[in-house]
Amino acid sequence: MITEEVILPTLFQQQRLGSIGKITVVSRRGATIEHLRQVFPSEKFAGFPDPAKVDSNSSQAEGYKDAVKKLPKPGVIIVATPDHLHTPVILSAIEEGHHVIVEKPLCLKVNEVYQIAEAASKNAVYVLTDYHKRHDPSIRGAKYKYLLGELGQMLHGHAWIEERREMPLKHFARWCEESSPFEYIGVHYVDAYYFITGLKPKRLVAFGQKKLLPQLGKNAFDAVQASIEWEDGSVFWVQTAWVCSEHNSALTNQGLQLLGTEGEYWADHKDRHCHFVTQKNKYEDYNPNFFKTFNSWEPEEDFEVRGYGYESIVQGINDIALLYQQTAGLDVNEAHLRRKQIIKKLEPKRALPNQALIGTAVNEAVRLSLANNDHYVSFDSKMNPLLS
Numbered sequence: 001m002i003t004e005e006v007i008l009p010t011l012f013q014q015q016r017l018g019s020i021g022k023i024t025v026v027s028r029r030g031a032t033i034e035h036l037r038q039v040f041p042s043e044k045f046a047g048f049p050d051p052a053k054v055d056s057n058s059s060q061a062e063g064y065k066d067a068v069k070k071l072p073k074p075g076v077i078i079v080a081t082p083d084h085l086h087t088p089v090i091l092s093a094i095e096e097g098h099h100v101i102v103e104k105p106l107c108l109k110v111n112e113v114y115q116i117a118e119a120a121s122k123n124a125v126y127v128l129t130d131y132h133k134r135h136d137p138s139i140r141g142a143k144y145k146y147l148l149g150e151l152g153q154m155l156h157g158h159a160w161i162e163e164r165r166e167m168p169l170k171h172f173a174r175w176c177e178e179s180s181p182f183e184y185i186g187v188h189y190v191d192a193y194y195f196i197t198g199l200k201p202k203r204l205v206a207f208g209q210k211k212l213l214p215q216l217g218k219n220a221f222d223a224v225q226a227s228i229e230w231e232d233g234s235v236f237w238v239q240t241a242w243v244c245s246e247h248n249s250a251l252t253n254q255g256l257q258l259l260g261t262e263g264e265y266w267a268d269h270k271d272r273h274c275h276f277v278t279q280k281n282k283y284e285d286y287n288p289n290f291f292k293t294f295n296s297w298e299p300e301e302d303f304e305v306r307g308y309g310y311e312s313i314v315q316g317i318n319d320i321a322l323l324y325q326q327t328a329g330l331d332v333n334e335a336h337l338r339r340k341q342i343i344k345k346l347e348p349k350r351a352l353p354n355q356a357l358i359g360t361a362v363n364e365a366v367r368l369s370l371a372n373n374d375h376y377v378s379f380d381s382k383m384n385p386l387l388s
């Protein structure tokens with residue numbers, strides 16, 4: 001879904017702009033490649049598995065290994081497999097010395113974050129988690145004003161992110177039982193609270209409901225909520241679901257409220273006060289900020305894509321291009337040292353593994369709380385979740 005809707009349109013645009021060269025899409029099934037060729041009939045990309053050579057519905061789970069080995073440098077691996085299948089792809093990319101952009105969350109276990117961080121550090125490789133909400137101007141604005149002190153000290157906050165039922169029933173029918181609406185989308189707002197405040201979570205308690213999806217043949221949560229206490233004593237409530245009505249006016253209800261000792265922030269991230277009503281699509285809330293296609297300003301181009309979904313991936317591509325530019329012509333050891341310096345400088349400002357750790361730790365703690373009758377879960381000094 002994200003590959004079709006955001007990643008590929010971003011890459012095709014960067015290709016047109018000359019910032020990247022060849023693109024290879026690797027999936028499990030040739031049918032996915034066939035589908036993408038229908039969606040993007042005039043774009044050039046290689047596809048694996050090749051539907052002309054194998055049964056397009058047979059599953060090739062290991063094909064990425066060969067593709068990673070074959071990728072020439074400079075290159076970048078973008079990982080957009082389901083949440084529970086990120087780690088093996090990331091590790092095989094790092095092993096080949098490739099830089100990585102991975103869809104959020106980085107992975108689902110704290111120990112895997114450390115495994116990834118260690119491998120990345122050993123090979124001086126850049127691993128960016130695409131927490132695209134960090135690029136939403138409305139969240140960047142909250143961070144800017146929080147850091148100016150205009151909100152004072154955090155007291156509490158509330159985030160809601162809830163999607164239409166087509167997500168577990170149609171798009172993620174194969175993997176919704178391995179995930180939850182908290183792991184898949186709630187983590188965006190956990191990362192946003194951390195991004196805005198720099199605070200780390202201290203303990204949490206989670207709740208989940210399985211009422212509708214089991215009736216529809218899926219042993220998956222309809223909704224999951226967590227109340228997270230942070231190191232300064234502030235509390236953040238995150239409510240998530242993926243069984244909203246199919247008639248909802250956008251795929252995702254979402255928003256954030258924060259209260260500090262000096263002020264508040266309130267944003268409806270779904271309703272940007274912009275909607276269309278058409279014969280084709282009925283009523284639709286329209287978020288021009290996330291990822292949309294517009295007419296291009298360039299005389300030779302018909303359209304362009306823009307938004308925080310685009311900017312977030314392009315930031316990773318640009319960082320990786322910089323790493324290659326700055327190490328061109330250096331010998332292996334010098335290049336390794338230079339990459340380490342560049343990555344260290346970027347670290348405070350990017351969702352590299354040390355920052356992506358927070359979302360993963362909270363996801364793992366929520367899973368632990370749910371599995372233990374909504375027990376409190378705290379974190380040790382390395383952010384490992386512990387049953388309280």
Ligand SMILES: NC(=O)c1ccc[n+]([C@@H]2O[C@H](COP(=O)([O-])OP(=O)(O)OC[C@H]3O[C@@H](n4cnc5c(N)ncnc54)[C@H](O)[C@@H]3O)[C@@H](O)[C@H]2O)c1
Pocket residue numbers: 001002003026027028029032060061062063064080081082083085103104105171172184
């Ligand atoms: N859908 C969104 O709007 C969205 C937004 C932000 C981030 N994400 C994240 O992006 C990731 C992918 O989500 P999605 O919505 O695109 O899911 P999806 O189920 O639509 O797509 C996942 C794809 O990964 C492929 N895959 C699985 N195992 C593979 C393997 N071993 N080798 C190659 N391909 C393999 C599947 O065949 C499928 O095509 C998830 O981590 C998700 O949390 C999704």
